[in-house]
Amino acid sequence: MPKLNHEAKTKRKKMILDAAFKVFSQLGYNDTTMDHIVTESGISKGGIYTYFTSKEEVFLEIASSRFRKRSELLLQMRQDYMDQTGQTHYELLMRDYLKSILQSLSDPDVLNTAKFSFEFWSIATREPTLNQVAQQRYHNFYQVLAEQLSEGIDAGYFSKNIHLDAVGYIILSTLDGMMHTHAIMGIKIPNHAIDQYVESIMSILLAL
Amino acid sequence: MPKLNHEAKTKRKKMILDAAFKVFSQLGYNDTTMDHIVTESGISKGGIYTYFTSKEEVFLEIASSRFRKRSELLLQMRQDYMDQTGQTHYELLMRDYLKSILQSLSDPDVLNTAKFSFEFWSIATREPTLNQVAQQRYHNFYQVLAEQLSEGIDAGYFSKNIHLDAVGYIILSTLDGMMHTHAIMGIKIPNHAIDQYVESIMSILLAL
Amino acid sequence: MPKLNHEAKTKRKKMILDAAFKVFSQLGYNDTTMDHIVTESGISKGGIYTYFTSKEEVFLEIASSRFRKRSELLLQMRQDYMDQTGQTHYELLMRDYLKSILQSLSDPDVLNTAKFSFEFWSIATREPTLNQVAQQRYHNFYQVLAEQLSEGIDAGYFSKNIHLDAVGYIILSTLDGMMHTHAIMGIKIPNHAIDQYVESIMSILLAL
Amino acid sequence: MPKLNHEAKTKRKKMILDAAFKVFSQLGYNDTTMDHIVTESGISKGGIYTYFTSKEEVFLEIASSRFRKRSELLLQMRQDYMDQTGQTHYELLMRDYLKSILQSLSDPDVLNTAKFSFEFWSIATREPTLNQVAQQRYHNFYQVLAEQLSEGIDAGYFSKNIHLDAVGYIILSTLDGMMHTHAIMGIKIPNHAIDQYVESIMSILLAL
DNA sequence: GATGAATGAGAATTCATTCAT
């Protein structure tokens, strides 16, 4: 018989995760101590350990919740680009999706998510548990993307000759690269670069 | 009158750096202890401190020596793509340069350098000293790249309408992204992706 | 809401300080390791660091608490040498004060305090933070002493012609010297020396 | 067959001792590293170990050579205070001896010797070998002093009723105390204090 | 369930001493 109902528990957990996200983003995994999370969350040391078994688990759980966003954004945007007849303008969708991802980097929360994300990969490289999660997230994103592209091909928007796996790989990794340069290296994307980048991706999809 | 001549010292330093590079690449900066470097190098704890003042300095020195490679490769390739009349085939140069960078990731040493490089960025985000070095390296690479592109424009190979800073940013960051996905995320580049990627970059340069 | 109340904390802190005082007195600052304090206090390595931030702070805190004693003794004795009319017999006071300071050196705890005190000065010479504390302690003691002497002059016990600063300096430093010879050099004060010393100081005060 | 003759060896040893004295005085025993001595003396690390077996031995040897000075000064001054008939004015001798000891503290070299001396005692407290040397030095000084006092009594300068051991103890330890306050605590002796101090000692000797 | 004091296994760095050259 739990003394705290489910809702209260979830709320407490969220407090911890939000605080941890903040400090992990700012200080990185290694430089973040449990005391940082304690201070930021206002929850006691022992308290954190009733919700999570370790620092790594806190880190992992943040990753799991945050990493859905990119693919969710794509799915959500697809709804917006569907007209009354159920037709989706895939070209416009992709173009705007890529742009909005890169433009959103000026939003501090998105920036922090990007920072966290790369920090996560940095740690995940050496931690099998994390690595698995990270791989899944990549493949999940890949699936969603590939689906849109595939539908875009079927709908006649994209070239039939593109290799889905190659294009998917390019989009995901170059997008990551732009975000990395911006978020981690701290080098801001020049004005024209976003458009130029989007066009170069479109040149592949449209097989210009 | 030093007992070890310059050559012997350099050799010993190299032993330490090579060992450190190996463990840093594998374990990352934080998980690498001086004991790891001691074991791997075969040099005593104190011995390492006669050549370096701290763990960070070892890390930094590796970075400084390894980071020149990418821009050096470009400069070197330019020599190879110059014909007898002193004309350089810039289009071919860029195409082959991008390909060779990405293809070289199958080489374990290059892979480790890539891993080390991202590890370096991860740490450099929080360490002003390292960050400065990292930024310099990026801008140095940018300069070299921009020069080639600029010459390529003048020689009529690339479109006059491209924005050097935008294109430079895209090339550097997307290249990083591909390397990151390959080296850190451990997701190998699909066969066609390299060519496809190169063509998309060329589509920008040629303003197709 | 602290789990340990103030009293319990103070008690634990005292345990550490007592243990540290013991080992510092015996081994000196440099030869005392945190492990010595751990062993002597029975408190874990980390535990000590919850109460003190460094070895130096432990040392300093001991100094701060022990150093008040000499001037406190003088002030307390003054109360005892005051008769019903509020008159203090300053000559007797000074005589007995000097004697009791030197005689107390046979008490092991006083001896250890003396040892600690000189160890403190030895370290304080090179550590600005400690030095400041040490200087303050000297001047505080000087103030208290000068006050008694001044009052003794006004009350007609001591000569009007004495130079307070000179006499104060002599008393403080020669007292220190006797204590040093006894505590550090381990050469016990001969029977008659205490009386002889006290008389020589009185000969100054009384301007014989 | 030594390659270096005795003179050259002695010179080299002196270089080490002078350098070591300088750094020991300034930094104290513990904070002085062999590298400091190496740098200051210009003699190699190994070189020092051909003349001394350890850091402690260097320290000890300095002590042994420097510690004679105080008693030597007294003996030398006695010569100066002897008139043509072989009579020594012991009262004047003692007065001037005490004064010159305290006044000499303004000389940097004497000040350093005093600093070194207290540093030596600080270490000697815990090191039996050093402690023995230190004790010997004290007793040697005591002997010389007692001899002068004894002769002074016989010659009718000093009171027959003084206890040699008590007076000797007082002179040696209070002198040390004044020097300690000046050299270690860094509190300069006030103008009148030296005279006042000397008179108080004389009041004992003359049994005023 | 919550708290926060206590724990102790590391980690980076120092430095007296050694010894091959």
Next chain:
DNA sequence: AATGAATGAATTCTCATTCAT
């Protein structure tokens, strides 16, 4: 004899995790 690079034991301090209250 002299050199100085190499050694490694020792030291201070950190911090994820535990557990008595």
